[in-house]
Amino acid sequence: MQYDSISKFIQSGTSHLSGGPIALIFIEDDTEIDSTLRHHLDLGFKKVIAFIPSDFVIAADLAKVCPRVTMESVRGDAMQNAIDVIQKTSEGVWFYYCFNAEYLFYPFCETRTIGEMLTFHAGERRDSMLTYVVDLYASDLNQFPNAVALEKALLDRVGYYALARKDPNNNYHPRERQLDFFGGLRWRFEEHIPWKKRKIDRIAVFRAKAGLQLRTDFTFNDEEYNTYACPWHNNLTAAICSFRTAKALKTNPASQSQIDQFKWRNSVPFEWHSRQLLDLGLMEPGQWF
Template sequence: MAQNLNDFLATQAAQLVKGPIAIILCEDDVEIDTTLSHAAQAGFKVTLAVSSEPLSEDLLPTGTINVTMNTRHPDAHVKAVNAVIQAVPENTWMYYGYNAEYLFFPFSESRRVGEMLTFHTEERRRAMLTYVIDLYAADLSRHPNAVSLGEAMFDQSGYYALGRQNADGEIMERQLDFHGGLRWRFEEFIPEAKRRIDRIALFRTEKGLRLLSDHRFNFEEYNTYACPWHHNLTAAITSFRVAKALARNPGSRHEIGSFRWRNSRRFEWRAQQLMDLGLMEPGQWF
């Protein structure tokens, strides 16, 4: 029987000592098994599958622990991630995402996530920028929930960045707001605060670190895309999350006949495809 997240962290946090750790927030029952399997194959030592109700054991690959909390709350990611940050040792690498999201990083077909994070640590980086690349089914009449791994599409262009401003209107150093994908093309259905596609999804814990509701951190250096002296690694999260929401929500589901457009491209489930299009950056890692 799955334990409540807080109870698990209070009694069994020792299981999380060896990172990197993945936290997968299960908001619904779509593609939970493939999401968890993808995390295991990427090389995470432990995956916490956080769900509102206990998951079937059949969905949990080796190394996956199911814990429960209300994952349908708008800020569930804040509660879950910050609770784990407080429970694990400092300098533990963590990743967080949602069901029907799949992390890709440079050369991930042949390398493990731990190798990449070791290199990133050697470059004195404590966090990694990830771009959330929207996936969507090619045919909504056959896949009304907008999810199809076998016929997944994504936007090959239409991405852009704007300088990030602080509360005083000043441009922040090495920080940008990234836009594109379905959040850009269907922005009339997306609240302005949720239109960015950047997420600091990979990070190393330290005392006082807190995740904020907008997927940034309270330590500004964590929110930078690179160090001051050269480009760093970035990664990509391919995600059906926005497509699911647009296909489900009453305000948008009857207004959208298809997500396909002239710049749609079949997703090949390869990191190299994303690198070729500039949707993630290998930096100095070869």
């Protein structure tokens, strides 16, 4: 199940996009590729598709079940363009996207599949889900210089906040049921992060429909998709636990020499369980119990 390009995948691989939910995993480097694919397979996605450079290797057992689409770079507009092209072929299908070394958690994911969760979410007349990107980082950067360590991962227990999202087309009034969220490493090391990249919210779970387009800030051109809840009550949210920012800060020459450790007084071990994220307020179950 290997396709040399996205266009060839669209031509002959769209059978992998039927039904859903479908996970689209975009591979930026060779860090934790297999663990990322396995994690999302374990959540119950019908298909987990890897968009990956041709010279990167996937474990043999994963190669049998995860379609592989050659994509030499996912940077810039490449990922957004790929998602736009793919979702156009599969109206009504639920999709999720992330990068390697990122791991989706939603309330009660240890005992309930992604399909069960999205069936409930769709029943509340929702076509998208807000996710918070929660930074993970190694406990000791001397031992793990790329900041990635699954068994010794930490996260921040405090420091998250939200601001009203202003609408430039409406005199900068706050958008209804939309907020910009901040925190984690992007907050603590903001001097190394361009201001447009400091948000930690991402509409990473969505249902495909005609005319839908992903923006560079991980929101969509349909403003209802960018809301955190319906008008009547709070809805489910999810978290993407991610080493991506930590990796970037420790590989970027402008920042790597200025950061000795990410650990601080408010770091706690990551337990790899949704209960911890719920207790910290980093996602919520809405009306799903």
